[in-house]
Amino acid sequence: MRYGYWMPVFGGWLRNVENEGMEASWDYVKKLAKRSEEIGFDLSLVAELNLNDIKGVDAPSLDAWSTAAALTAVTDTLELMVAVRPTFHNPALLAKQAANIDRIGGGGRLSLNVVSSWWAGEARKYGVQFDEHDDRYARTAEWLEIVDKLWREDHFSFSGDYYKIEDAVMQPKPIKKPVIYAGGESEKAKDTIARLCDAYVMHGDAPEKVKSKIEDMEARRERLNLPPMIYGVAGYTIVRETEADVKKEIERITDVKQSAAGYGNYQDWLANTKLEQQVSLEDYSVSNRGLRSGLTGTPAQVADKVGGFERAGVNLLLLQCSPQIEEMERFSEAVIKQSASANATTR
Secondary structure, eight states: OEEEEEOOTTSOSOTTOSOOSOOSSHHHHHHHHHHHHHTTOOEEEEOOOSSOTTTOTTSOOOOHHHHHHHHHHHOSSOEEEEEEOGGGSOHHHHHHHHHHHHHHTTSSOEEEEEOOOOOHHHHHHTTOOOOOHHHHHHHHHHHHHHHHHHHHOSSEEEEOSSOEEEEEOOOSOOSSOOOEEEOOOSHHHHHHHHHHOSEEEEOSOOHHHHHHHHHHHHHHHHHTTOOOOEEEEEEEOEEOSSHHHHHHHHHHHTOOOTTSTTHHHHHHHHHTOOOSSOOOHHHHHHSTTGGGGOOEESHHHHHHHHHHHHHHTOOEEEEEOSSHHHHHHHHIIIIIHHHHHHHHHHO
């Protein structure tokens, strides 16, 4: 199992708590990234939204790509999985930016989380075209083909419904081709991901539900004669010594009010996203259905649930927590270090 976390580029993950003590600033994310390497985390997902989805549109949010480039320069081992939305980025220009960041990190530390945009209001405010759901995935398919080809070859031309390039040359190439992650629950999304991506990332769910999703994706890959994928799951983690303390913290973070600054953005997300199941206000309170993964409890309970995800075929956990550094320290002590110690003992 690899352990990752969402970089708090929005200043936190709780829509009902105004100040989580983790401001959207370079100083905070730099401190977090460097400390995360020291306590055993492998990867950080840097989300991309120009407006703040969590705290409301008037709150600050960090730019994903400049943040990722800077973090790559000040870390040594951390993989930076940067979210990218094809509607916001010309594929040839993005391919060149990504190759440069890969080289800054020495090769193999940059990956892409390709997201087909959902926030129509943000697109309007930034003057970007917003396609309907299936059109977004058709655009994404062309976008991925162009990026992949430019990382591999020169004098490449392409003519599609959304993009046209002629005799493109891109040097230098990445040292190692970035891994392409993507998530989605519609048939169109899963078909695109199975054909064109290396890894499938899922919203939070119990291990048994995640297992069925992995089996479905593996069947799609087998029909295409493609190798197995990397599988990641989002989760919100709370580690406490007693169940009473866990219950108290869950009650604090799920006290959501419809007057919260980010509630309107949540409604936009629901309207423009095709999900396999209904989302509750409790799910909304922490984003990405993180509480459904069940990574809350005593150290033994959380470690046991992580084992359940491993048995289901999950390779990567993507954690959210608040406040981020403090909770990640607890998770590291309860799970990552204990697992490393157990593995060393059995060798």
